[in-house]
Amino acid sequence: MTLALKNLSKTYIENGQSMEIFRDLNLTIESGSFVSLIGPSGSGKSTLCNLIAGIEKPDQGQILLDDQEITGMPGHVGYMFQKDLLLPWRTLRENVTLGCDLRRQDKKISSVEAIKGLEHFGLLDFADYYPHQLSGGMKQRGALLRTILFGQPTLLLDEPFGALDALTRREMQLWLLSIWIETKHTVLFITHDIEEAILLSDKIFVLSKYPAEVVEIIDVPFPRPRDPELIFSSGILPLKTKLFHLLGT
Numbered sequence: 001m002t003l004a005l006k007n008l009s010k011t012y013i014e015n016g017q018s019m020e021i022f023r024d025l026n027l028t029i030e031s032g033s034f035v036s037l038i039g040p041s042g043s044g045k046s047t048l049c050n051l052i053a054g055i056e057k058p059d060q061g062q063i064l065l066d067d068q069e070i071t072g073m074p075g076h077v078g079y080m081f082q083k084d085l086l087l088p089w090r091t092l093r094e095n096v097t098l099g100c101d102l103r104r105q106d107k108k109i110s111s112v113e114a115i116k117g118l119e120h121f122g123l124l125d126f127a128d129y130y131p132h133q134l135s136g137g138m139k140q141r142g143a144l145l146r147t148i149l150f151g152q153p154t155l156l157l158d159e160p161f162g163a164l165d166a167l168t169r170r171e172m173q174l175w176l177l178s179i180w181i182e183t184k185h186t187v188l189f190i191t192h193d194i195e196e197a198i199l200l201s202d203k204i205f206v207l208s209k210y211p212a213e214v215v216e217i218i219d220v221p222f223p224r225p226r227d228p229e230l231i232f233s234s235g236i237l238p239l240k241t242k243l244f245h246l247l248g249t
């Protein structure tokens with residue numbers, strides 16, 4: 001589904017002071033594409049996800065999925081928060097079906113979907129483990145599976161790998177690419193990591209400091225399937241340098 005943000009404005013008022021996060025922000029993510037959003041810390045990336053997910057409302061503007069308005073309406077996109085947020089008192093299997101339970105989906109159907117998904121994500125042997133018994137990478141895979149089982153074709157992934165060590169992070173990026181190539185979700189991926197954005201994305205949107213605007217839209221020119229060695233090649237240096245400088249603006 002194509003996700004479009006039209007003239008979005010949002011101001012927070014905190015202790016009597018107003019902070020304008022977005023003014024007339026416009027952005028379109030084509031159906032089935034993988035778009036990364038990078039921007040300085042505090043530029044409003046998580047706020048944008050909360051607005052798209054309908055957890056918060058903009059002061060002005062519209063959010064559209066395939067031309068249907070979803071502004072302020074939760075439940076239309078899958079949303080994976082910065083932290084994995086698996087519930088500690090639920091097993092992995094119970095965690096991944098959380099969205100299905102909230103939608104009051106038939107438990108038998110959710111259970112079959114969960115088993116299939118856990119198997120596919122290499123987590124079946126850990127289905128009855130609790131989150132504290134899982135590694136960081138497993139928790140993130142579990143959280144992504146839960147987001148996918150929520151059943152919406154549009155995913156917001158807010159820095160899903162930010163807390164992982166470099167090697168696990170690389171493994172997870174390649175794994176996410178393989179999942180996306182199969183499912184073809186429309187993905188909005190938030191990251192601070194320039195190499196991660198280049199390796200994964202069709203397009204990279206660069207946000208300025210707040211009030212945030214899109215300062216540049218970059219088409220990532222490297223063919224798919226992406227070679228994991230891409231990030232070590234000299235070919236990406238000009239793009240890396242450009243993004244690095246843009247982030248400083």
Ligand SMILES: Nc1ncnc2c1ncn2[C@@H]1O[C@H](COP(=O)(O)OP(=O)(O)OP(=O)(O)O)[C@@H](O)[C@H]1O
Pocket residue numbers: 012013014019021039040041042043044045046047048
């Ligand atoms: N509910 C809120 N009430 C008041 N201010 C808020 C609220 N949520 C976020 N902010 C402020 O809005 C600004 C943008 O925050 P946000 O978390 O969206 O930025 P971000 O780009 O995701 O940051 P980071 O990259 O560090 O995760 C910050 O200055 C933050 O303090």
